[in-house]
Amino acid sequence: MNAFTRFAATIVLGAASLGASAQHGGHEGHGHQHGHAAAEAATSLADAEVKKVDKEAGKITLRHGELKNLGMAPMTMVFRVKDAAMLDAVKAGDKVRFAAERANGALTVVQLEAAQ
Numbered sequence: 459m460n461a462f463t464r465f466a467a468t469i470v471l472g473a474a475s476l477g478a479s480a481q482h483g484g485h486e487g488h489g490h491q492h493g494h495a496a497a498e499a500a501t502s503l504a505d506a507e508v509k510k511v512d513k514e515a516g517k518i519t520l521r522h523g524e525l526k527n528l529g530m531a532p533m534t535m536v537f538r539v540k541d542a543a544m545l546d547a548v549k550a551g552d553k554v555r556f557a558a559e560r561a562n563g564a565l566t567v568v569q570l571e572a573a574q
């Protein structure tokens with residue numbers, strides 16, 4: 459019984475990590491040090507406050523909390539955004555939640571939403 463439970467759990471974990479690597483397969487320059495952290499990053503958004511929005515340049519300045527997937531401490535910094543249309547929904551002073559990835563050497567916001 460105990461051994462079977464353990465076996466079943468192993469299968470579930472294996473399937474989860476397969477799913478995670480398939481999801482990340484299309485990203486260029488994706489530094490995959492350890493799959494577990496990457497899988498967590500895909501679902502957890504970091505808190506931030508919008509300091510400045512530059513739609514023409516496709517950039518946003520965020521005062522963000524700790525970014526575990528990027529190993530970054532809380533700070534204020536400029537990010538690129540994956541899609542400039544993401545900037546239509548936010549303005550300076552807004553509290554947001556976001557996810558960022560390192561793409562071709564530039565930190566890029568891949569997900570952005572208003573904080574509740």
Ligand SMILES: [Cu+2]
Binds near residue numbers: 522531532533535
């Ligand atoms: Cu930062």
